[in-house]
Amino acid sequence: MLESIFPSEVTGNAARITVTGTQSVQVEQHRGLVCYRAEEAAFRTADGMVRITGQQLDLRAYTAEEAMVTGVIECLSFSGNGGGRP
Amino acid sequence: MKWIKRSFSAEGLNLERLIRRAAEQGLELRRISRSGRRMTGQAAEKEIPALEKLAREGGWGFSIGSRTGFGAGLDRISSRRFLISACVLALLTAIAGTQLLWYAQLVNAGAYEGDMRLYLEEVGVVPGALRKKIDTGSLRDQLEWRYPDVAWIEVGWRGMTLEIRVFQGVALPDGTQPEGGYDVVAARDGIVTGIVTAAGTPLVQAGEIVRKGQVLIKGEERTGLEETRPVAARGRVTARVWDAYAVTMNLSERQTVYTGRTFRHTGVSTPWFPLLREKDSGFAQQDTSVKSLPLGGLFLPAVIEWRTDMEAEVRIAQRPAEAVEAEAGLAAMRKLREKVGRSDDFVDKWVDYSMIDSEEICAVAYAERIIDIAVSERDTQ
Numbered sequence: 001m002l003e004s005i006f007p008s009e010v011t012g013n014a015a016r017i018t019v020t021g022t023q024s025v026q027v028e029q030h031r032g033l034v035c036y037r038a039e040e041a042a043f044r045t046a047d048g049m050v051r052i053t054g055q056q057l058d059l060r061a062y063t064a065e066e067a068m069v070t071g072v073i074e075c076l077s078f079s080g081n082g083g084g085r086p
Numbered sequence: 087m088k089w090i091k092r093s094f095s096a097e098g099l100n101l102e103r104l105i106r107r108a109a110e111q112g113l114e115l116r117r118i119s120r121s122g123r124r125m126t127g128q129a130a131e132k133e134i135p136a137l138e139k140l141a142r143e144g145g146w147g148f149s150i151g152s153r154t155g156f157g158a159g160l161d162r163i164s165s166r167r168f169l170i171s172a173c174v175l176a177l178l179t180a181i182a183g184t185q186l187l188w189y190a191q192l193v194n195a196g197a198y199e200g201d202m203r204l205y206l207e208e209v210g211v212v213p214g215a216l217r218k219k220i221d222t223g224s225l226r227d228q229l230e231w232r233y234p235d236v237a238w239i240e241v242g243w244r245g246m247t248l249e250i251r252v253f254q255g256v257a258l259p260d261g262t263q264p265e266g267g268y269d270v271v272a273a274r275d276g277i278v279t280g281i282v283t284a285a286g287t288p289l290v291q292a293g294e295i296v297r298k299g300q301v302l303i304k305g306e307e308r309t310g311l312e313e314t315r316p317v318a319a320r321g322r323v324t325a326r327v328w329d330a331y332a333v334t335m336n337l338s339e340r341q342t343v344y345t346g347r348t349f350r351h352t353g354v355s356t357p358w359f360p361l362l363r364e365k366d367s368g369f370a371q372q373d374t375s376v377k378s379l380p381l382g383g384l385f386l387p388a389v390i391e392w393r394t395d396m397e398a399e400v401r402i403a404q405r406p407a408e409a410v411e412a413e414a415g416l417a418a419m420r421k422l423r424e425k426v427g428r429s430d431d432f433v434d435k436w437v438d439y440s441m442i443d444s445e446e447i448c449a450v451a452y453a454e455r456i457i458d459i460a461v462s463e464r465d466t467q
Contacts, residue, residue: 058119
């Protein structure tokens, strides 16, 4: 019933990823940080792994539900199937 | 206070795990940056102990840094308490200073300045007095009452300065003439209809006939029972005056009458000499009409002329007396208006006619006006 009213990213578990230019990527509803280096940041989501590569990557903000990666974003890729929290 | 942040650094393997565990415990991390095995970031100051405990339990090295952002500002302010206190004190002093009178400025007070300053001190209008206790309107009224010779006084604020501007006015010229007064005399003949005396003693009244040059207002005024003083007489004396202008016109006029005989001649001439000699009509008196046509412009400056001579006789004709009267009357009135200069103040106007030797009619236009005939004797000298 709710799904008929609200979009799936609100009611479901799917991650919502917002890319702003090449400066920042916001990942909402992630399931944990898998890897973080200055050149790479990877998050587990319900739909699989989200991998962000670039240079001088910072975690501008990080909470259990939301993460903001800033820096020079070069690539955003998805891989694998979703899973639980690492 | 969650908005006061403090920096931290953590060091060790698998720092991602520390980040995850912190997030799972509800800790919010900001500005995380990683370089090799070392990670720096910011967290709310009150969450730092929990984060530190988490790091120690996991075997990560952890160190707490300084406050950042607003918290750092608070630290800087708290380390400069004296400066902040001085600024606050200066601000409060400035605010308090705007509530006080700094200076009372007198403008154009002239001879009254000393007394006015004493009076202002007396009523409490001195530097340091509270502005709200100074009623500028009331102060203005008091000063004007105190100095009746002053035309008027303006009292107003200009910043923290109370500006009191004195207008002493310009006195009318003193009519007293030490060497003797001046009379007001009549500029022309007339019958006085009214007199308003501003200075001096009136000598005429309404209804009197006055002549040009007659004294209307004497240049002296009584100062005691038997004493008088000379003054420059001034006043307005209105009087009925009359203007006239005469125009004479002849009853007969010269008329040209054509007999009907004409003489036509065609000739060619140049600017220097006639090519064809003109012929004479032989009429004793004639009017001539000439039509010309240029032949070749500048290249051939010759002109063809067609001349018509019409024989005429000059006769003396008598005009109707009524027509001559009307024409003379109109002409006289027009010339009278030109002489007077304006006609909108005419009280009355008329034209008298008279016949001269049965040959001419004389029309005299009259206009009656009421004007000011007073003129100062000084101006006539």
